[in-house]
Amino acid sequence: xxxxxxxxxxxxxxxxxxxxSGRRVGVIAHRDGDLDLIVSKSxxxxxxxxQVPLSTDEASVLxxxxxxxxxxxxxxxxxxxxxxxxxRQLAVGDDSPxxxxxxxxxxxxxxxxxxxxxxxxxxxxxxxxGPDFTFTEGDLLVVVGxxxxxxxxxxxxxxx
Numbered sequence: 001x002x003x004x005x006x007x008x009x010x011x012x013x014x015x016x017x018x019x020x021s022g023r024r025v026g027v028i029a030h031r032d033g034d035l036d037l038i039v040s041k042s043x044x045x046x047x048x049x050x051q052v053p054l055s056t057d058e059a060s061v062l063x064x065x066x067x068x069x070x071x072x073x074x075x076x077x078x079x080x081x082x083x084x085x086x087x088r089q090l091a092v093g094d095d096s097p098x099x100x101x102x103x104x105x106x107x108x109x110x111x112x113x114x115x116x117x118x119x120x121x122x123x124x125x126x127x128x129x130g131p132d133f134t135f136t137e138g139d140l141l142v143v144v145g146x147x148x149x150x151x152x153x154x155x156x157x158x159x160x
Contacts, residue, residue, distance in 0.1 A: 014038070018045070027059075035059050056122075060138065063123025087117075088150045090157055092139040097160040104131030112152040114145030 006014040008028065016026025016038065024040040034053060041049040054062065092099050098106055108114060119126040119133065120140040126133065135141075143153050 016040070023049075037062070057138075060122035063120075084146055085144065086147055086150060087142060087144050088154075090141045090143050090150075090154050092135045092137060092141065092157060094137045096135075096137070096157050098135050098157060099137045101135060102131060103129050103133045103135065106156060108143075108153055108156065111156060112145065112149040114143050114149040114153045116141050116143050118142040 003015055003017045003026075004024075006016075008014055010031075012028060012030040012032075014026060014028050016024040018024050021042065022045070023042055024038075024045045026038055028036040028038055028051075030036070033056075035056070037050075037052045037054055037059075038048050039050045041047040103116060108116060116129060117127070118141075119129050119135070120142070121136065121138070141157070143150055145153065
């Protein structure tokens with residue numbers, strides 16, 4: 001899929017792509033750091049039908065919502081021929097005892113027999129995090145294991 005990048009003199013940069021409907025979806029990255037989500041009009045791809053200003057945190061959440069489910073679906077697809085193995089997306093909530101602590105401190109693999117195979121943070125994928133990877137509030141973890149192990153992992157992330 002091609003992403004078009006258009007300089008907007010005095011404003012910043014528009015980055016967008018065409019979706020199946022023919023509309024264009026993208027972002028305007030302003031010179032001052034602001035970010036807008038944009039959707040073009042259906043009859044004019046250069047005209048904006050909707051523009052939503054996003055804070056950095058909001059942009060991160062949106063990126064996680066869009067990125068993590070695709071990764072989980074791909075991993076589930078890859079594991080469909082392995083009975084008993086599942087992939088789940090688990091969040092590090094604001095009240096998680098592991099926000100600000102490392103993966104190693106969770107002892108997740110030892111305690112649950114699950115593996116954290118990736119972390120989505122602020123729209124960035126961190127594949128194969130090591131034991132020194134520090135979790136932050138809002139991280140979405142991609143975890144592989146048995147259904148029971150995944151349930152136990154969710155409890156550990158929520159309650160310790």
